[in-house]
Amino acid sequence: MVDDTLAYRETKTRWFWNRPSRSLLPVRRRLPHATERKGTPPDSAGNARRAAGAMLIAFALFLVFESEGLRRFSRDLPGNALTDLLVYNSDRWHGLMERLGPAQVQPAVRDVLERVRAIHW
Amino acid sequence: MLFPTPEFAIFFFAIFVAAWAVRTHAEPRKLLLLAGSYFFYGFWDWRFLALLAGSSALNYMAGLGISGTRNESLRRRIMIAAVALNLGVLGIFKYYNFFMDSLTDLTLALGVHRDMPFLEIILPIGISFFTFQGISYVVDVYRGHIKAVRSPLDLFLYISFFSQLVAGPIVRASHFLPQLSKEPLLSRTAVVFGFLLILNGMFKKVVLAHYIATGLVDPVFADPTQATSVDLIGAHYAYAVQVYCDFSAYSDIAIGTAALLGFRFRKNFDRPLGATSLAQLWQRWHISLSTWLRDYLYRTLRGDKRDAGPRMYRNIFITMLLGGLWHGANWTFVIWGAIHGVGLSVERLIKTSWYTFRQGRRLSTAGAAAIGDGYPEQPAANRIAAIAGWLITFHLFTLAAIFFRSPDLDTALDYFRSMFAFQGGADLLTPFLLALTAGSVAVQFLPGNKIERFADKARDWPVAVLGLMLGGGLLLIEMIGPEGVAPFIYFQF
Numbered sequence: 001m002v003d004d005t006l007a008y009r010e011t012k013t014r015w016f017w018n019r020p021s022r023s024l025l026p027v028r029r030r031l032p033h034a035t036e037r038k039g040t041p042p043d044s045a046g047n048a049r050r051a052a053g054a055m056l057i058a059f060a061l062f063l064v065f066e067s068e069g070l071r072r073f074s075r076d077l078p079g080n081a082l083t084d085l086l087v088y089n090s091d092r093w094h095g096l097m098e099r100l101g102p103a104q105v106q107p108a109v110r111d112v113l114e115r116v117r118a119i120h121w
Numbered sequence: 122m123l124f125p126t127p128e129f130a131i132f133f134f135a136i137f138v139a140a141w142a143v144r145t146h147a148e149p150r151k152l153l154l155l156a157g158s159y160f161f162y163g164f165w166d167w168r169f170l171a172l173l174a175g176s177s178a179l180n181y182m183a184g185l186g187i188s189g190t191r192n193e194s195l196r197r198r199i200m201i202a203a204v205a206l207n208l209g210v211l212g213i214f215k216y217y218n219f220f221m222d223s224l225t226d227l228t229l230a231l232g233v234h235r236d237m238p239f240l241e242i243i244l245p246i247g248i249s250f251f252t253f254q255g256i257s258y259v260v261d262v263y264r265g266h267i268k269a270v271r272s273p274l275d276l277f278l279y280i281s282f283f284s285q286l287v288a289g290p291i292v293r294a295s296h297f298l299p300q301l302s303k304e305p306l307l308s309r310t311a312v313v314f315g316f317l318l319i320l321n322g323m324f325k326k327v328v329l330a331h332y333i334a335t336g337l338v339d340p341v342f343a344d345p346t347q348a349t350s351v352d353l354i355g356a357h358y359a360y361a362v363q364v365y366c367d368f369s370a371y372s373d374i375a376i377g378t379a380a381l382l383g384f385r386f387r388k389n390f391d392r393p394l395g396a397t398s399l400a401q402l403w404q405r406w407h408i409s410l411s412t413w414l415r416d417y418l419y420r421t422l423r424g425d426k427r428d429a430g431p432r433m434y435r436n437i438f439i440t441m442l443l444g445g446l447w448h449g450a451n452w453t454f455v456i457w458g459a460i461h462g463v464g465l466s467v468e469r470l471i472k473t474s475w476y477t478f479r480q481g482r483r484l485s486t487a488g489a490a491a492i493g494d495g496y497p498e499q500p501a502a503n504r505i506a507a508i509a510g511w512l513i514t515f516h517l518f519t520l521a522a523i524f525f526r527s528p529d530l531d532t533a534l535d536y537f538r539s540m541f542a543f544q545g546g547a548d549l550l551t552p553f554l555l556a557l558t559a560g561s562v563a564v565q566f567l568p569g570n571k572i573e574r575f576a577d578k579a580r581d582w583p584v585a586v587l588g589l590m591l592g593g594g595l596l597l598i599e600m601i602g603p604e605g606v607a608p609f610i611y612f613q614f
Contacts, residue, residue, distance in 0.1 A: 006398070041306065042306050042307060042308035042309065042311075044141070044304075044305065044306050044307040044308075044383070045144070047307045047308060047309055047312055048137070048138075048141035048144075048307055050139075050309070050312060050584050050587065051137070051307070051312045051315070051316075051381060051587075052134075052137065052138055053584040053587075053588065054312070054316070054584055054587035054588040054592075055134055055137070055588070055591065056588070057584070057585060057587075057588025057592055058588055058591040058592030058595060059130075059134075059592070060588075060592070061588075061589070061592035061593065061596055062592065062595070062596060063597075065596050065600075066596065066599060069127070069599065073127045080611065087542065089153065097157075099241050101122070103149050105600070106599075106600045108598040109597075109601060110600065110601070113601050116553055117332075117336070117551065117553045118551075119551060119553060120551055120552075121546075121547055121551075121552065
C-alpha cells in the first residue's frame with residue numbers, strides 16, 4: 001500500500017537555512033506505518049486490539065485522576081433515570097477519589113501552574 | 122462535537138472498535154463510518170445534515186454526468202454548473218450579508234439610501250471544507266485526473282468523513298477514494314503515530330493556544346488603544362503562534378484519528394513559522410488549502426500556458442486575495458490576502474531578477490542549488506540570507522495577522538498606531554506567556570519528523586506503557602489546561 005502520510009522524511013538533521021523547499025523533495029513512497037519492519041503486512045486486528053487496550057487504560061486513568069471531570073460530565077447529561085444513577089455514582093466515586101488522594105493531584109498541579117502564570121517582570 | 126471533549130473520546134472509541142471489528146467487510150465498514158460522520162456533524166446541528174447530504178449528492182451526480190458523456194462542451198457545462206452551485210451555496214451562507222453590507226455603504230456614499238434585504242443566516246460549520254472537497258472532486262473528474270465514483274456510499278463518505286469534515290485538512294478524492302477500496306491496515310507504528318499526533322494537537326490547542334489567547338491576545342485586541350506598546354508587540358507575535366497552534370492542532374488530531382482508523386492523510390502544517398520566504402511559508406502552512414488554491418484557482422487563472430510576466434503576478438495576487446476572502450466576509454481578510462499577494466509577487470520578482478543577474482554575470486549558483494542530499498552545504502552568505510529571509514517573512518506574517526485578527530479596519534489601524542507609539546511597559550505580557558510564544562517559535566527550527574521517528578522507536582512498547590503515555594499525556598493536558606474548551610478558530614471559516 002502506498003502511504004504518503006509523511007510527505008517526506010528528512011534523512012539527516014538539517015537546520016533551517018539548509019532546509020529545502022517541500023516541493024523540491026522526493027515523496028517517500030514506502031513509509032513505516034504501511035508495513036511492519038520486515039516488510040510483512042501488519043497484523044491490523046492485533047494492533048487495533050493493542051490500541052483499544054491503550055485507550056481503555058487512558059480512560060481508566062481519567063476515571064481515577066479526573067473524577068471531578070466525570071462528575072461534571074454526568075451532570076451535563078440530559079436528566080433521566082439512567083443519568084440520575086450516573087450522577088449519583090459519579091458523586092460517590094469522586095468522594096472516594098478525594099479521600100484516597102488521586103482527585104487532589106489536579107488542584108495541586110493547577111496551583112503550581114497558577115503560581116508560574118502569576119510571575120511578573 | 123469538539124475533539125477535546127469526553128463526548129468525542131467516547132464516540133471515537135466506539136467507532137474505532139466497531140470499524141476494526143468489521144474491517145474485512147468493506148461496505149458495512151463504509152456505512153458505519155458514514156453513519157458515524159453524520160452523527161458527528163448532526164451532534165452540532167442536525168438541521169444542516171440535509172445540506173451536507175445535498176452537497177454530496179450534487180457532486181456525485183455531476184461526477185457521473187461528466188464521465189457519462191464524451192461531448193466536451195456538455196462535460197464542461199456540467200462541471201461549471203456543479204462548481205457554480207457549490208460556490209453559490211457557500212456564497213449565500215458565508216458572503217450574502219457581507220455583500221449586502223458593502224452595497225449599503227456604496228449606496229450611502231452615492232447619496233442613495235436603500236433598505237437592503239439582510240438575512241439572519243447561521244454559517245453551517247465546515248461548509249467551506251466540504252464544498253472545497255466537492256469542487257476538487259468534480260474538477261478532477263472533468264480534468265481526467267480521477268474516474269467518477271459509481272458507489273454513492275464512497276462519495277458521501279469522502280465528503281463527510283468526520284476526521285476532516287469540520288476544519289480540514291482538505292483531502293483530495295484521488296488520495297482518499299483508493300483507500301476505501303483496499304482493506305485497511307494498521308501497523309504498530311501507526312498506532313503510536315496516531316496517539317502522538319492526538320497528544321500533540323491537544324497540547325497545542327488546549328494549553329498553548331488557550332493561554333496565549335486568554336492571557337494576552339484577546340484582551341489586547343478587544344481594545345488596542347488601552348494596551349501598552351510592549352503588550353501590543355508581544356500580542357501580534359503571540360497571535361501568529363496562537364493561530365498556528367489552533368489551526369495545526371485540528372489537523373494533527375484529524376490526521377491522528379484517521380491514522381488509527383487506517384486512513385493516511387498528508388501533513389497539513391510543516392513548521393511554517395520557520396520558513397525563510399513567503400513562498401516557503403505557503404508551502405508549509407495549511408498545505409491542503411494552499412495546494413487547493415494553487416490547483417483549482419491559480420491554475421484556472423493561468424490556463425494552459427506558463428507565463429512569467431505581469432499575468433503571473435496578477436494571478437498570484439488574485440489567488441491570495443480570494444484566499445483571504447475565503448477566510449471570512451470582512452475587508453480585514455481581503456487586506457490580509459492582498460498583503461500576502463503583493464508580498465509573494467514582490468518576492469518572486471526579486472528572486473527572478475536576482476537569478477537573471479547572477480546568470481548574466483556567470484556567478485556560481487552552487488549555494489542556491491543546495492536543495493537535497495548530496496548537494497554542497499550552503500555558504501555562509503546564504504545562511505545570512507536565510508536568517509534575513511526568515512526575519513522578513515516572519516514579521517510580514519505577524520504584522521499581516523493583525524488584520525486577520527481584528528474585527529474591523531478601525532481596530533487594526535488603532536492597533537498599528539498604538540503599537541508604534543512605543544509607550545508603556547509589559548502589563549499583560551508575562552514571562553509565562555513570553556516563554557510559550559518564544560518556545561513555540563523556537564521548535565519550528567528543529568529538524569522535522571520527530572514524531573514519526575519517535576513513533577517508529579516506540580512501536581514495540583507494551584500496551585500498558587502505550588496506555589500510560591496516552592492517558593498520562595491527556596491527563597496532564599487536562600490538568601494544566603483550562604476548564605472548558607474554546608472552539609477551533611477554523612470553525613468560523
